[in-house]
Amino acid sequence: MRRRGMTMGFAGVGVLALAVTACGSGAGGSGGDTGGGSGKGSGKPAAAEALRVESAVRQATWTGPDGTYRLKIAPERLARGTAADLEHVQLDGDLKGMVPHYLTVRYTNTGSAGLSRPDPESNFTVTLADGTPGKAISLWNSNPLATASSSGLPDNCDKAAPASVAAGGSATVCQLVMLPKGQAATVAYADEGGDTLLWKVGDGKGDDGDLLPAGTTADSSSEDVTTKGEAVPIRVTPKSVRAGSLADLGDYELSDTQNKMVPWYVTIEYRNAGTRKLLPVMDDGVGVRSAGGLDVRPLSLLDLSFSRPGEGEGIDKCRGSIPNTRLQPNSTLSLCTIHLLPKGDHPAMVSFEGESEGEGEKVKPLMWRAS
Template sequence: MQRVSRRVSTIAGAGVLALLLTGCGGSDTSKNVSGDKPEADQQAASTATPLTLDTAPRRAHYTDRGKKAHELTLHPTLLELGSAEDLKDVRLDDDVRGMVPHYLTVSITNTGSGEVQSAQVVNNFRLALADGTAGERVSFFSSNPLASPGSGPLETCNGTKAPSALTAGQAATECRVVMLPKGTQPATVSYSDESGIQMWKVEGGDTGSSVLPSDKPAEVTWKDARDKEVPLTVTPKSVRKAGPDALADYNLNARQKAATAYFVTLQHRNNGTSKLYPSMDRAVFLRTASGQTLRPLTLIAIGSNGPKGCESSVPYGMVQPGKSVRQCGVYLVSKGDKPVAVTFSSTADGAEPVAWKAS
């Protein structure tokens, strides 16, 4: 059987992506199915650029599918910036095409008494930009595990061999490929679990952020009940940490009670000629330093426009042309995290979300 270079042939799927590698043996499986260059040309592997980051070990927990919490010591050991050259033989899904690979290597030590799955733990790690945009993690599988490994950073990261399960006191090193927009630099590496979030800073991570000032109005469009696009002016008014008893009148679970509540208020002005149902608050999200994108909490209280300090001036009925409404939403931020951006997602076809600094 002829041994072939372990090069990428395709990435397929949505969300968590799959990597197929060229096969070994028969003529069909060893062809350059995506225009791979001959093996001789592939020997000059590209290199990755190390980024400077905090690598201090932190204690954390991992909650498994059985809701059992495991004690861990975690930290990133290496973060490298790749290049488009690493993916030259890869067919990418539309949602990651044009992005740049980053190679995140983390250390996981089981400091508890039970067994823990290291591959599940590493899935709780994220890379995020300064505006809270999270990287897209790419998962791989090999169609031919017998093929000789390549020497590029993509293959090196994908070839990390870690134990599938860690016993008490055992440690492992895992590597994952994370895609980020071209021309940006990650600001944080984070690990999240039900018990909270741990974050490590990446040096130079404030570059590449393109959010608006916190009080700058933005012109967007919104579709009315008849699917007609109506111009809106959206202006953030405040992002405020709520008091400890702000949600005392609401029935929250233990995880929600452990989080920090933030009140986010925006003003929406109807600049069109038709009236609007005041549902714009459903398009407002809060992004955090760890890369979390948070939806507003649904709170139900009879005869109230919201908790004290987060009342909305929403009219009964419709928003008339030339009129404005203020809407306040409650967002729960996990322990160890903080808001960095507020976003508004227009319902117009093809429109990109607008983002403001959360300050």
């Protein structure tokens, strides 16, 4: 039985409403004490640490209640706060220990119709070097009689977005994004047209965290289905991560969404470091997380090349030939997996999940930088 030690579920960004428990405005009494740092006790937001971020303006689309609109869009500022910024905010359990980041974006309505209730900022996220996306959240004030914001977040990140933006008009909005500890690497926008827009934070590399350098050999295990599920030690080495062409998959039936994406080929070498033979199915444990924050499992394709000449030829360089026999002890085998990503996105992290060695035991997943 396969027992994967890791469930990777970071795809997408949810918007979560939080209750602000402090009362009154920053101008009056203790209710204005909203965080640590230089702002503590002053009634003013603590200064957030500004991070260098690309600010190139890109063409984008956003879908609202009345249709899809064309925009010009770009991050304008990114700053990292501290937990003290939210000391008066009730955080859900999965957000505790995360670090608030304040992402200010500017967009211009380039269409001929006005935008009603626009929120393109909610399509933005900030990701770590391994592709882990932040969680965008909004705040609501639990004191309806307050005359001003009771949270006092840096960069006006507790202010409401505009109710509308006229044709040709622009808006600047701050989005509060909670990130696990680590150095941000990328700002990403999920375009409504299906593509992903990326901007580097700093040099775009973030920090290593638990990531292994690309191409590093690491130890894991694989299930030996011929001996009642006992795990066999293996050595795992990522060999290459490269983009392909959608034409490579021309002989396969893809969905409308998949037909707008780009295949990425991940080749990994496996060495049987045990004393028993292995079936060559290790590629089941491969995953990719993208710079845009998507978690992507391998694409399953039914190869009918035995019945229709030419079928699958476009991806033969990736897939190669998989032996019908088992992998012998001290022998190696390279397998390639195919992962579909939106245009503009690219793999940030490659992972491998080995099988457990027994009931209740888990194998630590391996994670490498994609490049």
